[in-house]
Amino acid sequence: MVRVLIVEDQMIMQKYFEYLILQEPEFRLVKTVADAREAVKICSYSAIDLVLMDVQTFHNHDGLTAGKAIKEEHPATKVVIITSLIDPKILERAKTGCADSLWYKDHGEAELRDVIHRTLDGEHVFPDTTPDVEMNWITSGEISPRQLEMLRLYICGMSYSEIAKKMDCSTSGVRWNFQEMITKAGYSCKEDLIAAALESKLIVTTLK
Numbered sequence: 001m002v003r004v005l006i007v008e009d010q011m012i013m014q015k016y017f018e019y020l021i022l023q024e025p026e027f028r029l030v031k032t033v034a035d036a037r038e039a040v041k042i043c044s045y046s047a048i049d050l051v052l053m054d055v056q057t058f059h060n061h062d063g064l065t066a067g068k069a070i071k072e073e074h075p076a077t078k079v080v081i082i083t084s085l086i087d088p089k090i091l092e093r094a095k096t097g098c099a100d101s102l103w104y105k106d107h108g109e110a111e112l113r114d115v116i117h118r119t120l121d122g123e124h125v126f127p128d129t130t131p132d133v134e135m136n137w138i139t140s141g142e143i144s145p146r147q148l149e150m151l152r153l154y155i156c157g158m159s160y161s162e163i164a165k166k167m168d169c170s171t172s173g174v175r176w177n178f179q180e181m182i183t184k185a186g187y188s189c190k191e192d193l194i195a196a197a198l199e200s201k202l203i204v205t206t207l208k
Contacts, residue, residue: 078120
């Protein structure tokens, strides 16, 4: 019997994952919770074989941090991250001990079942890249990782000069990269670029 804990703060997704688990005869749903921090506590006193973990949970508590804590305390427990956040940092962090596998919510049910069973069999199932989203004239894949990091740092409150120092380049180089992103995507200003990045969940800065 595979004992399953679901961590998801959206009611409709809770019901979807519960339905999925209840269709598997060898699975037993232990509990569904909305808060990643509560999941860590549950795993400390209940034997859990599989955690389906959202990234952005109740009060923006970070499912990746919770996944890492669970993996460190209970190495045999499998953690599958489930998320709609396409921020490349999410996938990068998931691969560094925060989870066994990752699945994007916009993918199909059959794929999720496959990921779950492969994970339980000992595989680590991660996409090679994050999904692309449209940003006016381009897709997010047309923005270089270096430019995306500059955008992230600016959204987090750094000035052009601070970004230049951190990324070992000139301030004018940072300014040029922002202008290229704005022009390539067809936005009229930097604020529109930032709004699009946040709205599309290409960059996420709210996790706690």
